[in-house]
Amino acid sequence: MKQLIAAFSLLLLAISASVLANQMNVKFAQLDIDSDGVISLLEAKKNDELFKQFSDLDENQDEVLSEKEFAHFKI
Ligand SMILES: [Ca+2]
Numbered sequence: 846m847k848q849l850i851a852a853f854s855l856l857l858l859a860i861s862a863s864v865l866a867n868q869m870n871v872k873f874a875q876l877d878i879d880s881d882g883v884i885s886l887l888e889a890k891k892n893d894e895l896f897k898q899f900s901d902l903d904e905n906q907d908e909v910l911s912e913k914e915f916a917h918f919k920i
């Protein structure tokens with residue numbers, strides 16, 4: 846029985862993790878207005894906090910945020 850509960854909790858954890866990941870994707874997709882898979886400075890301007898953090902988040906300094914760089918964004 847304990848094993849069943851443990852397995853069930855793991856399943857729940859996996860589900861909530863994927864829901865969280867989806868929410869991140871939705872947000873990224875919302876900001877990526879032209880859907881080219883990166884957030885440009887112009888697109889980042891839609892979100893004040895993101896705009897402030899833009900240069901810190903843009904690790905390779907190509908003036909766009911990849912999904913990986915955006916993942917470091919904290920509100
Ligand atoms: Ca874009």
Ligand SMILES: [Ca+2]
Nearest residue numbers: 903905907909
């Ligand atoms: Ca970049």
